[in-house]
Amino acid sequence: MMEVNKEEDIRLGLHRSDYMLDSGTNSLLQIELNTISSSFPGLSSLVSELHRTLLNRHGKVLGLDSKRIPQNWAATQFAEALSMAWTEFNNKSAVIMMVVQPEERNMYDQYWLINHLKESHGVKTIRKTLAQVEAEGQVLPDGTPVVDGQTVSVVYFRAGYSPNDYPSEAEWRARLLMEQSSAIKCPSISYHLVGTKKIQQELAKPNILERFLNNKEDIAKLRKCFAGLWSLDNEEIVKTAIEKPDLFVLKPQREGGGNNIYGYDLRETLVRLQKEQGEALAAYILMQRIFPRASLTHLVQGGVCFEDRTISELGIFGAYLRNKDKVVLNNQCGYLMRTKVSSSNEGGVAAGFAVLDSILLTDE
Incomplete structure (x- = not known):
């Protein structure tokens, strides 16, 4: 796509920026920024409403006020952003195509976006796997994408972020076909790559934010949220990480949870990568490990209620739509709150490490 220098006049981003509250600095530090398949706007909205309803009924007994749980409109606002992109494409007969995994486990989260698009905006959505796009799709000479006989205005990726999503060349051909089309991609391939850990690490370098922002106060606020991030060509940091692996996380350029490396495995991986050098080093970044304060929490698993120490991760959803120079x-x-037992290194809900939760605002 870089070789053909294809222009993308309309850009749509549905993001989620994830944070943890570091107990040492009492600051929210960014874990990552998701630019593809930012999941759980649908179910997190329902969970927040569930908790508000429970506190309306039982809050007085517990001494808790339901109004302290912020309203969470993530599902409706993501659907609105998708419908606005559909409007910018300017073809009322076109559909939005949601690209999903063959054995999709997160379909009910996705359903709420589809439901809001239909009920509130009158926009039809189709669901296709990458393999189905390759088999049923084509790009007309004027760039119009057609899948299963239907014109596609917006391609919304809820798959395509993992190597497992590309088991054959057919899936790669599908991705290329969509990139070559005039459809609005959420995200386009370049926008997808912006969400990699490597770009996150590059943005944390001195004088880089100044390329994109002029306001010094905004730059300072952003930097305050950055945890320590380093490439593996920093020999001093790598040496420190080998000596004190519990203070770091080793992150590959992967999405979807379950890929990060900690502790003894981190040390062993760094020692091996130092021997390999070259591209092997570039496939990872080192990140400062964040240590949030743990709280005793009631959990239910398999119908059994028990107590355990837990930590939480906050995700802030955001939508961005631009048509040429105009920011639409x-x-x-809205937000996503995930809670997990403090002994778990990973935090993915679909991966089975965490549960959906809500924010409860306090005066502390």
Whole structure:
């Protein structure tokens, strides 16, 4: 796509920026920024409403006020952003195509976006796997994408972020076909790559944010949220990480949870990568490990209620839509709260490490 220098006049981003509250600095530090398949706007909205309803009924007994759980409109606002992109494409007969995994486990989260698009905006959505896009899709001479006989205005990726999503060349051909089309991609391949750990690490370098922002106060606020991030060509940091692996996380350029490396495995991996050098080093970044304060929490698993120490991760949803130089939409769209036992290194809900939760605001 770089070789053909294809222009993308309309850009749509549905993001989620994830944070943890570091107990040492009492600051929210960014874990990562998701630019593809930012999941759980649908189910997190329902969970927040569930908790508000429970506190309305039982809050007085517990001494808790339901109004302290912020309203969470992530599902409706993501659907609105998708419908606005559909409008910018300017073809009322076109559909939005959601690209999903063959054995999709997160379909009910996705369903709420589809439901809001139909009920609130009158926009039809189709669901296709990458293999189905390759088999049923084509790009007309004018760039119009057609899949299963239907014109596609917006391609919304809820798959395509993992190597497992590309088991054959057919899936790669599908991705290329969509990139070559005039459809609005959420995200386009370049926008997808912006969400990699490597770009996150590059943005944390001195004088880089100044290329994109002029306001010194905004730059300072952003930097305050950055945890320590380093490439593996920093020999001093790598040496420190080998000596004190519990203070770091080793992150590959992967999405979807379950890929990060900790502790003894981190040390062993760094020692091996130092021997390999070259591209092997570039496949990872080192990140400062964040240590949030743990709280005793009631959990239910398999119908059994028990107590355990837990930590939480906050995700802030955001939507961005631009048509050439005109910014159509740039909004915060709600939140995702995930809670997991403190002994778990990973935090993915679909991967089975965490549960959906809600924010409860306090005066502390």
